[in-house]
Amino acid sequence: MSHILDALQWRYATKKFDANRTLSDEKIAVLKNAFNLTASSFGLQPVKLVVIQNQKLQDKLVALSMNQQQVADASHVFVFCIETTIDTAYIASYFENVKDIRNTPDEILQPYREYLNSHFEKESPEAIKSWAAKQAYLAMGNLLTACALENIDACPMEGFDPSGYDTLLNLSEKGLSSVLVMPIGYRAQDDMFADFKKVRKPLTETVIEF
16 A cells, blocks of 8 residues: 555544644644645635734634644644635735746736636635635645644534634634644544544545546
8 A cells, every 4th residue: 555545544534632742843834835835716815824822812713613632632733714805916926936936027927817816806705715615625625634644633613613722822813714624633542543443435436536
């Protein structure tokens, strides 16, 4: 079996973290860079990652996370947030970054710039929010694999109060809205779920080939 399949077999949604073990700065740096390298629609990166390593704050987040203790016991908590405004200024900043990194002339970028401006001007706020949220799921999926490859345990969560998180973390003031939560760290030795066999449909039921 390949290394990546071994890592994915090892991975599980961790139900209990070892509260006495902390991830190194080097490990966190790997995950932050993996997040930043995630693919995104149009390359616009409408997702930001909030990294929390603060016990008092993590304890407060438990009540906003359906009382899931993983949030308090994890080494760090990742909160995936989306930009609440994708406008001409946001798009312009993307193209300035392209110019700085690739030295692409304006005349080459202009048609794509005009297309993106037109596209997002036509979309409703709800449609843009849905689009951005999909990018957050891409980022979480990428980080779940990165965690597995680095032998870091993680628990992806949709079960939390986004408005509560937004208020506690002052996300609205930053033009952000929380979408997903992922505590990370190291599994507790007595987490019985770690030894459960994975329950998956056979490939013949999940993969269609022509």
